[in-house]
Amino acid sequence: xxxxxxxxxxxxxxxxxxxxxxxxxxxxxxxxxxxxxxxxxxxxxxxxxxxxxxxxxxxxxxxxxxxxxxxxxxxxxxxxxxxxxxxxxxxxxxxxxxxxxxxxxxxxxxxxxxxxxxxxxxxxxxxxxxxxxxxxxxxxxxxxxxxxxxxxxxxxxxxxxxxxxxxxxxxxxxxxxxxxxxxxxxxxxxxxxxxxxxxxxxxxxxxxxxxxxxxxxxxxxxxxxxxxxxxxxxxxxxxxxxxxxxxxxxxxxxxxxxxxxxxxxxxxxxxxxxxxxxxxxxxxxxxxxxxxxxxxxxxxxxxxxxxxxxxxxxxxxxxxxxxxxxxxxxxxxxxxxxxxxxxxxxxxxxxxxxxxxxxxxxxxxxxxxxxxxxxxxxxxxxxxxxxxxxxxxxxxxxxxxxxxxxxxxxxxxxxxxxxxxxxxxxxxxxxxxxxxxxxxxxxxxxxxxxxxxxxxxxxxxxxxxxxxxxxxxxxxxxxxxxxxxxxxxxxxxxxxxxxxxxxxxxxxxxxxxxxxxxxxxxxxxxxxxxxxxxxxxxxxxxxxxxxxxxxxxxxxxxxxxxxxxxxxxxxxxxxxxxxxxxxxxxxxxxxxxxxxxxxxxxxxxxxxxxxxxxxxxxxxxxxxxxxxxxxxxxxxxxxxxxxxxxxxxxxxxxxxxxxxxxxxxxxxxxxxxxxxxxxxxxx
Amino acid sequence: xxxxxxxxxxxxxxxxxxxxxxxxxxxxxxxxxxxxxxxxxxxxxxxxxxxxxxxxxxxxxxxxxxxxxxxxxxxxxxxxxxxxxxxxxxxxxxxxxxxxxxxxxxxxxxxxxxxxxxxxxxxxxxxx
Numbered sequence: 001x002x003x004x005x006x007x008x009x010x011x012x013x014x015x016x017x018x019x020x021x022x023x024x025x026x027x028x029x030x031x032x033x034x035x036x037x038x039x040x041x042x043x044x045x046x047x048x049x050x051x052x053x054x055x056x057x058x059x060x061x062x063x064x065x066x067x068x069x070x071x072x073x074x075x076x077x078x079x080x081x082x083x084x085x086x087x088x089x090x091x092x093x094x095x096x097x098x099x100x101x102x103x104x105x106x107x108x109x110x111x112x113x114x115x116x117x118x119x120x121x122x123x124x125x126x127x128x129x130x131x132x133x134x135x136x137x138x139x140x141x142x143x144x145x146x147x148x149x150x151x152x153x154x155x156x157x158x159x160x161x162x163x164x165x166x167x168x169x170x171x172x173x174x175x176x177x178x179x180x181x182x183x184x185x186x187x188x189x190x191x192x193x194x195x196x197x198x199x200x201x202x203x204x205x206x207x208x209x210x211x212x213x214x215x216x217x218x219x220x221x222x223x224x225x226x227x228x229x230x231x232x233x234x235x236x237x238x239x240x241x242x243x244x245x246x247x248x249x250x251x252x253x254x255x256x257x258x259x260x261x262x263x264x265x266x267x268x269x270x271x272x273x274x275x276x277x278x279x280x281x282x283x284x285x286x287x288x289x290x291x292x293x294x295x296x297x298x299x300x301x302x303x304x305x306x307x308x309x310x311x312x313x314x315x316x317x318x319x320x321x322x323x324x325x326x327x328x329x330x331x332x333x334x335x336x337x338x339x340x341x342x343x344x345x346x347x348x349x350x351x352x353x354x355x356x357x358x359x360x361x362x363x364x365x366x367x368x369x370x371x372x373x374x375x376x377x378x379x380x381x382x383x384x385x386x387x388x389x390x391x392x393x394x395x396x397x398x399x400x401x402x403x404x405x406x407x408x409x410x411x412x413x414x415x416x417x418x419x420x421x422x423x424x425x426x427x428x429x430x431x432x433x434x435x436x437x438x439x440x441x442x443x444x445x446x447x448x449x450x451x452x453x454x455x456x457x458x459x460x461x462x463x464x465x466x467x468x469x470x471x472x473x474x475x476x477x478x479x480x481x482x483x484x485x486x487x488x489x490x491x492x493x494x495x496x497x498x499x500x501x502x503x504x505x506x507x508x509x510x511x512x513x514x515x516x517x518x519x520x521x522x523x524x525x526x527x528x529x530x531x532x533x534x535x536x537x538x539x540x541x542x543x544x545x546x547x548x549x550x551x552x553x554x555x556x557x558x559x560x561x562x563x564x565x566x567x568x569x570x571x572x573x574x575x576x577x578x579x580x581x582x583x584x585x586x587x588x589x590x591x592x593x594x595x596x597x598x599x600x601x602x603x604x605x606x607x608x609x610x611x612x613x614x615x616x617x618x619x620x621x622x623x624x625x626x627x628x629x630x631x632x633x634x635x636x637x638x639x640x641x642x643x644x645x646x647x648x649x650x651x652x653x654x655x656x657x658x659x660x661x662x663x664x665x666x667x668x669x670x671x672x673x674x675x676x677x678x679x680x681x682x683x
Numbered sequence: 684x685x686x687x688x689x690x691x692x693x694x695x696x697x698x699x700x701x702x703x704x705x706x707x708x709x710x711x712x713x714x715x716x717x718x719x720x721x722x723x724x725x726x727x728x729x730x731x732x733x734x735x736x737x738x739x740x741x742x743x744x745x746x747x748x749x750x751x752x753x754x755x756x757x758x759x760x761x762x763x764x765x766x767x768x769x770x771x772x773x774x775x776x777x778x779x780x781x782x783x784x785x786x787x788x789x790x791x792x793x794x795x796x797x798x799x800x801x802x803x804x805x806x807x808x809x810x811x
Contacts (some may be wrong), residue, residue: 469736472763476784479696480702483788487705497701504694549715589740 029111031051032165036158038113045108047077049587059114067136072097079110089159091152096131099152101159114157149646329510344438346423348378350395350431352627364417364438368409378436384408387419387436394423416445474504527650529565529673530573533558536596539577543585551591566605566670568650573670576643576654580609580666583639587613587664604652607668615660624656684726685799686710689719689745690734690761693779695784699732702788716740716748723749723756730798735762743771750776756799761786763780 033040033054041052049072052059061068075095081214083090083102094100100114229570285402330444338345348354354374365372370383379388391400400422409415418439424432481501485494540556547554577596584594588611597608616624625644651671658664685708688699696712711726713719716737723731731749735742741758753760758794760772760781779798782791 469763472784473692473695476691476761476763476786477698479785480698480788482697484698484701484705487788488701493701498693500697507694549718551717 032162035165036113036162038158040162041112041114043076043079043112045080047080049076050109065136068095071135077615079112080104080108083110089163091155091159096134097127099155101155101162103159103163111162113155113162121571126244179392342439344436344440346372346378346436346438347433348391348395348436352378352391352434354378354381354608355433360440361438364415364440367415384417387421390421391434391436394421395431398423398425398429398431408632414442415440416442451630467515469510471508474507474511478504480509527567527569530568530570531563532566532573532607532670533563533598535570535577536598536607539574539618540596543578543581546585547594550585550588552585552588553593555593555595556597557595559600563598563600563605564672566650566652567673568652568670569646572646572650576646576668577607577609579639579643580668584609584611584613584664584666587611587615589614592663601669604669604671607670609666609668610663611665612663615662615664616656616658621656621658625654684709684711684728686730686732686795687713687719687722688732689713689716689722689724689737689742690732691715691737692734695734695761701793703795706792706796708799716742716745719745720748720752724752726752728800729755730757730759730795732759732761732795734735735760735781743773746776746778747773757801759791759794759798761791 029040029042029051030053037054038448039052039054039059039115041051041055044050059072072095079102083104089101089103091099091101093113098114100112103111103113105111229294338356339359341358342360344358344364346354346357346361354372354376356374357372362372365381365383368383370381372381372383378391384406386404386406390404393399394401400420402420402421404421406417406419407414408417418441420437422435422437424435428430478501481497481504485497488494488497536556536558540554543554581594581596588594592612595608595610597610599608625640644654645671647668653669655667655669656664657667685773686703688696688703688710689752690699690712693714696714700712711728713722716763717740719731719733719737722728731746733742733746733749737745742760742762745753746760748807750756757777757779759779761784762777762781763784772781782794
């Protein structure tokens, strides 16, 4: 609204004081240009091209070549000096060697007619092409074809014609002549027209602006003495620009208008009263539409041009009203569609101002206690720093963000969002704004957590089952020992039974202790330098019997040189190695080969367990270190998960590769003790 | 040989041997599936007490294999698991029963005696 008013204000003032009264009036030169079928430009007294009508090459190409533009700038600078003196028209040659007609005007500015070449002048054509090349505008033969060709005589004729027309016209162009007034009104109407059209620019389109313009009344006034005033009245503000002796009268009218509007009365009705008192005549034209009612008025001595202008403007207003009504319908339908989308959508312009948002977005923002308003800066909503940063970089660079996550709001009531942020690109690739799409995934996230809780419960049950099983063996033995004690009377045997009973009770305790330590894998595993070769040797010794029993060939390969010590927990490592070896044994139910090898690996030591057992199907491989994942009858599913946890706590890494039917290789890489290693002695 | 005990738990093996000895039932013990199969084929026992969780080769598989070796062999399962395991026993095996750990020695011996006394063809089919 303010933008429009100031624009209008500028148009009014500019039109009146700078452009219409001086010979720079656009429409006049433009008319001349069209009439003469040539390009007509105006060079200001300080040597700048102010305007060019009917521009054809080379003028229309100035933007394409900086060097050409620079050459012409230089050329225009010389014109006031070279061609000074009103009425002394002449022909000079421009940077391309083309003849240009110059008509100096009374105020030091000059009209130029240019961009032509003499017909059939082949020498000049060659020269033109050479110059074009030298100025960086490579002429592929098309440029000069676009030019209007005429002889030097033609140009001279047109210059003379222009001079005659201009002299005649200029005399008429002042506010006291009828032609002058007509020109002023037409010019004003044209400016209003331009303003109307500009509101239809998709980037600036704003229903309020149109309604603002339309619902306001435009009053064109001329007073009895012939001075011209132009008043734009609006219920909220009055812009008055007057000239001549009618100034006070006009201002009084404008004030009358404003006060009538402020009273909520129909300004036009009270205005006509005021106009009557001032001795002027008011002609009005009312345009009604569903959304606005507009009164256009002209106060003037009866003047057919004013009436024509009024009617023309009335048509413009009617069109604008139609457009705005249509826009409203579209907006309504679009709004319904937009608001029915479950995801929240926020669009901003390239400056980061919120352009529009849907209900879902409003709800999300509201939930989080942030205000979201059209026209406000998105970065000032205090929504989410991460998203604001993304919006800024999308607007600046055109990059986009997809399927991002954010958890916002109070700790105990987080709102989980999945968000996408994309730039809105224009046809030329520039960024017009950004679109943020928000998906509230709080419910699904909570649901997932619930499932995880269930899974944990499930795991606990599994652990309990595993524990029960481990306990039952010693329990069975202990119970049987007690029962046998009743039956057997041989003292020596009885002592043996009691010994066994105590043994089994110890075992039960051991099982429980082990399970407890499983739940805290590193509880009593303090980190210390470990000679890993020694640990592996011990392990091999320990498992030799079991391997033999299961018809498994256990091969240990240690490097010839000594490996640096690793940092870890001896008990923890034994637990890990035992676990992996047992798994390998189980994978080789029909016998096989397990090779345990050691090697230096970067800043660590790698322990490799390679079996040729059944292997792990790919679908299980991904889950194998998950707690409680097991495919074994009676397995707790804790072995590998605890192993992997222990390795991680030692700063190491566990990798499992497997091919069903070929075997599995588990590699554990452990960091070596700091400062004691020469990087990788065996890599 | 009357009975072979196949159990990976040393304590259970020992205590079962002690209990059977009280009843003058001759028995040997095996620590895992392969050993058990070996014992059955060499010693021709009439009954096998098989632990269901046996490590690499589980008791259910072992039972199936040893019953193939000796068609008159009867099986008595012992297990630390609850009765869910019953559903996993292959139908048609001559299973005397599934005894849960910890077991009652007298009841277990009762079952063993029944198994040893019953004529071969009246061996009960697998538990329902």
